[in-house]
Amino acid sequence: MPFACIFVPDFPVEALLRVEPELRSQSVVVLEGKAPLQKVFAVNESARRAGIEPGMMKLQVEACAGLVLHNRSSLQEAAAHAALLDCAQSFSPRVEDAGCDTILLDLGGLESLFGSLSKIARDVTRRAFALGLKANVAVASNPDTAALAARGFHGVTVIPAGKEAEQLGSLPVQVLLESFCDAQEIEQFSETYSRWGVRNVLALAALPDVAISERLGQKGVRLQQLARGETFRTLVPVEPPLVFEEVIELEYPLVLLEPLAFLLGRLLEQLCARLSTHALATQELRLRLALEQGCHAEEITEPATSHVETGAPARRGRVQARQPYCESESRKIFQRTLRLPVPMLDAKTFLKLLQLDLKAHPPGAPILKIYLSAEPARPRAAQGGLFLPPSPEPEKLELTLARIAGIVGENQVGSLELLDTHRPEGFRMKGFAPEMPREGVSRKEDKPAGNQEKANVVTALRIFRPPLRAAVTLRDGGPSRLVCSGHRPIQGEIVWAAGPWRSSGDWWDQEGWARDEWDIAMQEETGIALYRLVRDLLSGGWYVEGTYD
């Protein structure tokens, strides 16, 4: 049964280069520890050629020109490791997490699905690179041999069954020790092998078993079996939860939105690539920004549930309120949640939506860390019918709505929902997400005909928002003259009046209301104008609420 191993050399550097790919051509050094005692933790090949090695002090490294120094980021490494697991799981359901930089896969039965073993190995390399990781992939008949080959050989390696010892022979014995021993054992065995003159795996495999057992014990025998490629063990499969989160820890605080958008674009591309490996999309994006200082007090928004019960428009469901909270004493988190009406997987659309949202709601303080996570959802699988009425593309519509919200305001655009109340303005706004028309409604009532329309013309009311305060003269209990100043002057004799229509409600609540409605007609220059006149029974004031049109 064939096994594959994905190994990422210089993993801490690769985790860094994943979010900053433009550094790939430069000498990168990853530092660990607290200043001023920082030491080199990992370097890439270019820095290694420059003479930089792990364990050197930062002070020594700084003497070399042309080096890019970065602090180690455990969060970025965790995200890179999750990406590596996603890559492996997109090929095989049986995956072993053998370390932060090493993943083992069971390839049994996959040849009929993906092609030959070498093709699978090449595809794995390509997909890992698409996820931002430069990995070595080796295929062998047992997991340990695959792991050893992946650590020892660059690129793609396929070892046929029975030729393990021959293929592994050229590897230095140090690779074997680094793969399967801890630091103390490495020191002990390397000294012994050095004294014996054993420099590569082939020489170790050729030594007699009994003599090895007598001198180095069971560990020595196991190492020799590994060198011969004769070990066999079963995989320990893992099933990691579907968590898609990408992180960037910034070296310097970010204060402008433009460079932030640049970084968000990279994170979104990585997220989308990871989601696509699982054939998933997302319906919810969560952006968290760790800020250098706390948010300004006025930027803390009220909860999204306010005004919902009152008949007034609630916040759009699309973007939820931020919830700034303390991470530590000196740092706060700024959070935005982007809810989408349908599952999507388009990094450019996401980026534009986030940009528009951040433009409307800037973080208010320099940014230190960026966390971006996606809630996985099944991609929508729907095809529009040929004879169905056209409807806007969800991605395009979302962008348009976000742009419109940028012009008119967040609560000013969306779909309506009437509330179960007689209170005037008893409605609320919600996110606009039209359903795709069903086959049954296609071309229904398309022609301009139909006698049923004869009876269905409703007199519309145009509302004045806010209502116009009026001074009303009464005669015989009804309004006879109206004077309404302000930006919409209405005044004159009321030529016709009907009413009152009395209504009240919510008397059990503090927000009770009671009103009398009159329908009035007034002679104006352009003809007869019909208004709805309202008397607020609680305050006693008269208002013109709207005009019939």
Add this chain to the structure above:
Amino acid sequence: MSSPVICAPDALGRPAAFAGKEGAALLLKRLSTLPKLHGVAPASQLEVRPTPEMVSSGIYEINKLTGGLPRGCLSEICGPASSGRTSVLLASLASATRRGEVCALMDATDAFDPVSAAAAGVDFERLLWVQCGLPNKKHDREGHAFSRAKKIHSKERALTSEGKNYKLLERALRVTDLLLQSGSFGLVAIDLGDVPIQTARRIPLTTWFRFQRAVEYTPTVLFVVAQAPCVQTCASLLVRLQASKELSAFGPQHSEKKNLFPTHTQLLEGIRVEGELLRSRMERKPSGSITAAFLTKTQRIS
């Protein structure tokens, strides 16, 4: 193009077009040889624009008057306050949403009444409502809104009425631009019903022309409601509405069904609306005025 012809030296100081028979022949000859005219098709061979598909406006009498609303064209309904413009708009939106189309309403002055729209049969799931008005506390509970009205009015005085109208108009036009670029809407309505005529007429013709080009060859009906014609020549259909002056038509005491709904109050029952077709690109100019009339009915929550 015309200047070298009119100032031709052969005409001896007179325009070539009036230079007698020989001059006219010479003029035609020169015109036919002008290189700029090679690419110009004669008027008799111009491409005929296909007749647009017509959809229901939701009102039988308006359909009978205009043939419906043309897709891919700009239609305009105008009339003074209480002339029935908004009733026609709601009926059109209801008809479009019944067909399963997605509609958008640009409400320049936040005048849209959801209760009237629901009574007209508008499907809110398929209607995008864009309130272009300046945000204020209008969505508070009624009592609060009334008590605050005075305060808001005093604030509004600071911003001149004309300046506010321009701002609203600018918003509405920008939003319309975005929606038309987005495409695939069945009906896009721009409600300028409360925008003063002087302000609405200041919208450049190029803007309307751009809108008209944006919807051309698409299934979108672009619908404009205004107090007076402001779209000018870009409108493929222009209907003017006017309410009847018969005041006796108001009130339930004149209703045929007054005995079915006995009530202690008398309220507005409906408006008798008269519509006149002022322009239609779909048909030849009629020899006389074509009008239609219909009656709207007020529905009140009870």
